[in-house]
Amino acid sequence: MSEEKKAEEGFPRFERVLVVSAHPDDPDFSAAGTLARLVEEGAQVTIVICTDGSEGGEDPTVPDAELSRQRYEEQCAASAELGIRDVVFLGHPDGRLEHSIEFRKEITALIRRHRPELVVTHVPSINIEAPIGSYHPDHLAVGAATLAAVYPAARNPRAFRELLAEGLEAWRVKEVWIPTWNQGDFFVDIGSVVDKKVAALRAHESQVKNWENWEEGFRKRMREIGEKAGYEYAEGFKRIKI
Numbered sequence: 001m002s003e004e005k006k007a008e009e010g011f012p013r014f015e016r017v018l019v020v021s022a023h024p025d026d027p028d029f030s031a032a033g034t035l036a037r038l039v040e041e042g043a044q045v046t047i048v049i050c051t052d053g054s055e056g057g058e059d060p061t062v063p064d065a066e067l068s069r070q071r072y073e074e075q076c077a078a079s080a081e082l083g084i085r086d087v088v089f090l091g092h093p094d095g096r097l098e099h100s101i102e103f104r105k106e107i108t109a110l111i112r113r114h115r116p117e118l119v120v121t122h123v124p125s126i127n128i129e130a131p132i133g134s135y136h137p138d139h140l141a142v143g144a145a146t147l148a149a150v151y152p153a154a155r156n157p158r159a160f161r162e163l164l165a166e167g168l169e170a171w172r173v174k175e176v177w178i179p180t181w182n183q184g185d186f187f188v189d190i191g192s193v194v195d196k197k198v199a200a201l202r203a204h205e206s207q208v209k210n211w212e213n214w215e216e217g218f219r220k221r222m223r224e225i226g227e228k229a230g231y232e233y234a235e236g237f238k239r240i241k242i
């Protein structure tokens, strides 16, 4: 393999990364290893959690605010395992997100404020082959609104012109990475950070029961993705260069 080819396949570097997720725990299930690697490479990573996570449980008697508070704390603890301190909670009611123009504007404002070169978000459409959790309606809404914010709204100074008055100038995102179940075209070697990913997942105590079985399941899945790319453990993405 030529040096040139190796350079092409090197792990890309970004100064600023914005992760836009629906629920507490989504960034970690789908991309914690990759986020840990981005941090190690010097990126400033900001995580945005769009909903309050208040439907993430099976006990209907727990007050929404109590569950949300616990899940926010879990997300902050999980992100800290990856070296990420900047976590933004938008607080929309869980299970009710829609790709409205207002929501698109909210994401557009975040992109313009944080000025990321890379955005990581959900797949915006149903993949019937994937486990049903992958296309939770909140995930679809976040994926669609975020892609619409990346292109064209964030980069177009004529879109949401009222944001200019807030000092939020147009901003061009360079890449979007979308974690996918089995249709990725870009694989990140997470062998060196797999323990960080496991620690981040484990922080979501309200969501992960019977941890030992879950951990083996997670590791098996990361190994399966790794096999596709020649790594021991990997996360897979659809990589969109803009």
Ligand SMILES: [Zn+2]
Pocket (backbone or CB within 6 Å): 022, 023, 026, 136, 139
């Ligand atoms: Zn979710």
